[in-house]
Amino acid sequence: MVDAYLLELIRYLHLNPVHAGKVTDLDALAGYRWSGHPQMIGRGECRLVNDDDVLSLFAGKKSVARKVCCQFMADGLLQKVPPLSMGGRRVSQSLDDSLTDDDRYDDRILGGGSFVERVLGNERPVEARWSFDKLKKAVASYFELDVTELSSPNKTRRVSAAKAVLCYVAIRHYRMTGYVVGKALCYTSSAAIRAV
Numbered sequence: 001m002v003d004a005y006l007l008e009l010i011r012y013l014h015l016n017p018v019h020a021g022k023v024t025d026l027d028a029l030a031g032y033r034w035s036g037h038p039q040m041i042g043r044g045e046c047r048l049v050n051d052d053d054v055l056s057l058f059a060g061k062k063s064v065a066r067k068v069c070c071q072f073m074a075d076g077l078l079q080k081v082p083p084l085s086m087g088g089r090r091v092s093q094s095l096d097d098s099l100t101d102d103d104r105y106d107d108r109i110l111g112g113g114s115f116v117e118r119v120l121g122n123e124r125p126v127e128a129r130w131s132f133d134k135l136k137k138a139v140a141s142y143f144e145l146d147v148t149e150l151s152s153p154n155k156t157r158r159v160s161a162a163k164a165v166l167c168y169v170a171i172r173h174y175r176m177t178g179y180v181v182g183k184a185l186c187y188t189s190s191a192a193i194r195a196v
Helices: 002-019 051-055 064-080 090-095 114-121 132-142 147-151 156-172 178-183 189-195
Strands: none
Touching: 002 064, 051 064, 051 156, 090 189, 132 147, 132 156, 132 178, 147 156, 156 189, 178 189
16 A cells, blocks of 8 residues: 555645645646646646656556646645654554554554564664763764753854764664754754754
8 A cells, every 4th residue: 555655645745835835725836836746737847756657656648647636636635634754553544544453553654564564674773872961972072062062052063063963873873753852952853854
């Protein structure tokens, strides 16, 4: 059922300017140059997306696929925005009717069953690690900063670089959440994830 997730992700990305208030509706979205949507429906020259691959998910013939895609987007405006940044049983089951309560789930992964098994099977175990405070002190020392600078809204190049390293190690290797790391560094969770 990977196509169901992929289609929801495509819809989520294409409708994001509408949900963010950058445009008011699908007609305005069709002319919005910062989106791949105009290209998908045949109104844009910009090559932001590989429309052949995406349109093939809707139909074999491009003209039919564009119509189906437009209807799919219109249907999406009538629905609640799916929480694609979350995982777990409830969210995954809301997107895939074939998943049951007996399937394996993980809050970090959107999907269930064998997909979660495969993802977790590729997960590297985290070796004995330092505490976040010890890691923060080591990064501050390397960048020749006072450790308190990493917990302040300071945006100098050196502090930003140190925070980016700290975000990378904490999120990628220690599997900490962007929320936890961001809060410790005076960042939003999305800023901590972007820093990675």
